[in-house]
Amino acid sequence: MQSYLTLLDHILTKGTTKGDRTGTGTKSVFGYQMRFDLRQGFPLLTTKKVHWKSIVHELIWFIRGDTNLRYLVKNGVRIWNEWPFQYYLQQNGLAESFPKHSPEWKSEMKAFVQQIIDDADFAAKWGELGPVYGRQWRNFSGVDQLAGVIESIKTNPDSRRHIVTAWNPVDIPEMAKAGLPPCHTMFQFYVADGHLSCQLYQRSADTFLGVPFNIASYALLVHLVARECELKVGDFVHTLGDAHLYSNHLEQTKEQLSRTPGKLPTLRIRDDAPGIFDIGFDDIELIGYNPQPGIKAPIAV
Structure with missing residues (x-):
């Protein structure tokens, strides 16, 4: 997870001070990319404890189309x-x-x-x-994007159209009422040599609180889709638009940067677990996660 810590340092040292929707204020950079080789371990942050239960349940919630x-x-x-x-x-x-x-x-x-x-x-x-992630993934104006992409990976692995988008302009006003327009807006799968990789484009990235969740969530998604398609995992590529640290997260960020990363955990999915659309929390196990203590920071609403 050194690449994530490098991003934190980059924003602290190179970021531009900007206002934002919440009124909190940020330090921000635009256009940044990280790559995680999922064969080297599961990319869950070790320099602070990240709530694994939330990551898994939220992804299951998305996959089931729940809102x-x-x-x-x-x-x-x-x-x-x-x-x-x-x-x-x-x-x-x-x-x-x-x-x-x-x-x-x-x-x-x-x-x-x-x-x-x-x-x-x-x-x-x-x-x-409202029509947030799960709705768009499973019912984008009547299209089940996630199921369609999985079928496409199975039948036409070399396609360059293995794409799921959550950014539906017609639904943005409705999403904004009680939730948020999608921050992680579009992802694309890529198959090579029997390995499945995924690239995510994230328009807005709360780097201290949100990004560690996003990395782990999409890494887990790659594992689940790869299992569904009888492939091995490859890379997760995380491309960020506005990558920012809120002004009330700066001291917490410095604390995190003072810590030394530990060994990455591994992921295990039960052999008899159901398919991706029926999988449950107890079917997924994280092994060897020994993080340093959590670091509290307020969510900007």
Whole structure:
């Protein structure tokens, strides 16, 4: 994961100070690429603990075409909570009563999440994130892109059209209401010598909090699609558009850069696990993950 740490250092030393949608402020660079050889280990950050459970459940959520928060929070995944909660406050005239990240805001969000878990009708109304990743992957204007690409890899591996896009301009306004327009917008698979590689284009990259998740999520996707297509894993190539560090993540970034990376873990998928569209969390095992302690940082909403 040295390439990720090099990116952090590059943004700190070369980044331009910019404003942003959240009002937090960033240091930012434009156009950056990392490559991870998945044969050398699973690229999960070791210089701080990354929540593996969230990575796996979120990817399963995408693959199944789900767009409601309920599946995630029922499985202890909190990474999407802030956006639908803030939308809920705004729509109910409560945003000024609960300033972002205040103790009252955090307490109210906890109650909001519990109601999503307990009340299916409430979840249907306020837990729905709109036509975000899962919808676009599995139903882009009626097209099941992910299933189509898997079939194409199997039947025409040399094709240059193994592409899935989440950027659907018609749906962007709806996505932005309770979630976010896609940050990881398009990915392409490539087959060579029996190995499957994938390149992701990510338009916007929260480098401290989000990018370690994105790297691991797409590396896992490569493993799952390769298994489905009876191929071995190759490279994951991560191409970033606006790669940024939020201004309230800079000290945390320096702390992370002071740490020495450890040995990468390995990934194991149970031999009797079902196919990609039915696979579950317990079918996937991470072996030998021994990270350094987590480093807390606020999410910019």
